[in-house]
Amino acid sequence: MKHTSTRLLFDHWNRQRGERSAPTRSEIDPVAIRHVLGDTFMLAADFIDAIRFRLAGTRVCALFGREIKGEGFCALWSGASSAQIATVAKAAVNERLVPSPG
DSSP states (O other): SSSHHHHHHHHHHHHHHTSSOOOOGGOOOOOTTTGGGGOOEEEOOSSSSOEEHHHHHHHHHHHHHHHHHHHOOOOOOOHHHEEEEEEHHHHHHHHHHHOOOO
């Protein structure tokens, strides 16, 4: 949470959600986070087979040298790392909580 982009995104998220576990999709204002959109990605847990990238900013995609929208999130890691990431991602989906920056 030390990166400026991350802090700005979490600040917006937390302001929009208030006391709820998450804001609604319509409450996320791209204009308010326009300076960090290139560094932003969103995951979707509504696929049957995997947690996948719903959206990936230009700088995120540049790290991989390709568009990663629709790709499996956990597939970016191999072996035991992939299983650990899957466990953490599934726990985040089930909890529906976003940690406070700090």
